[in-house]
Amino acid sequence: MSKQSTILVTGVNGQVGFELTRTLQGLGRVVTLDRQSLDLSDFDNIRSVVRELRPSLIVNPAAYTAVDKAESEIDAAMRLNAGAPRILAEEAAKSGATLIHFSTDYVFDGTKDAPYVEEDAANPQNVYGESKLAGEKAIVASGCAHLILRTSWVYGRRGKNFLLTMLKLGAERPELRVVADQIGAPTWSNTIATTTAHIVAQGLASNSANWWAERSGIYHLTSAGQTSWHGFAQAIFDIAMGDEGPKLSPIASIDYPVPAKRPRNSRMSSQKLTDTFGLQMPVWEDALRLCMAD
Template identity: 70%
Template structure:
């Protein structure tokens, strides 16, 4: 493990720091405590007993866990690996948090819903995942809640950034190779910049640490939706990327129905998430998806 900021307590353990959200978290959380960064080479999350021993050794005040199995289509046949990362690992972190009195911040997904609702999903809406990825993420949520630890589960959607594998980087790459792209236009959601997620998390952590009260975390424990404002389709997202990054000179974007782009894992047609609860609880002002995209591309 690599200690990024050596100082006094609190200790903040961050997993998945080479991923797009973890990478941003590592920067956003600086100055809030002793940040201990774990990547795969430092902590093999598939070794659950090792996870337990590391948490007990470090005695973190807060565990921030963005690590996940996110290969949505591959998960359909790699079920055990997806469940280990998305359900078993969060359960172990939560059990250890409950044992030690730490707080767990964990990230989930819009894919816990089936996408049939007419309007934005609230945290209280029934879940009904349509693919293995969504199912295992839901199992992780349930496992965390069952331990009784102080926790925040932050559901987000359509995450992108300037590193890793995501829709933004795929579109920018394809723009150099093709003059025309066919992109799904009947799935709707809010693209969410990884930096928005990390900055919002840091905002919440700062409030919790400033309170110096364990009951602050426990009284706010639960599920929150954390995503950009507004909505668009994958097609609209692609068009916006080229409009901003290429000044409109990118490839032609042809809208198609999801049925014309078959993939192993079903995706929800509606991924819109209501963020009223997180905004009211923590005073967050979340940018619209297009505002955040401009900031990301300008970075």
């Protein structure tokens, strides 16, 4: 991939896509497309846009992310999370482009006692996880050079996410009940985008035509450390409100019923990513402080 290469970024109004439009600047001709410019539910539109732009790199953070709605909107979730990545991968394979795609901890069932590694068997427990796993498999099957970056508990200063929900509820209510028996690593959207840009920069700096192909595969990309949703909420209010924050009561998952089952253990080891690209993930508390100071 030369320095004049075109980098196509989808879903630029989403949490990760918004950050990628900034972190990828200077690494090539960055073309950022929103839903109006690239309708990922329209497979013919995907093909025509990719063939017109002829990108050397496609970065796809766009996804159907309404986890609970996916239980009743199965076709929509599958089309965006499995069908669209398949078409992008097929086009990448035909043109020799590389595809960077983002996936999720929800491909696992959460029953493991230790952090998941890339070789662990996937066993999604909800439609969202099933659709994301189907997308992963389609990309691998296409034969294109690819990086599939699984992340977890994504938050940021825009969009819909746990951080913004807690700040809103914390300003409205004196007491909140938050699930305490699901464990994972909150991961800032900027951390994901910055890490992705570092990887892209390494690819640009290499003189190997096979650099991407040699590194193709699945990688876990999450903040270091772990906490529960309750612990995440407590950290948010400690930073934002200090002693003025709401009282937090820990509850079990069973006491907060939702349509989609969540994994109890969402911890994933990012060691493979560190070993391959030399990138160390920040501790989640440090990233949260940076995000909230931004």
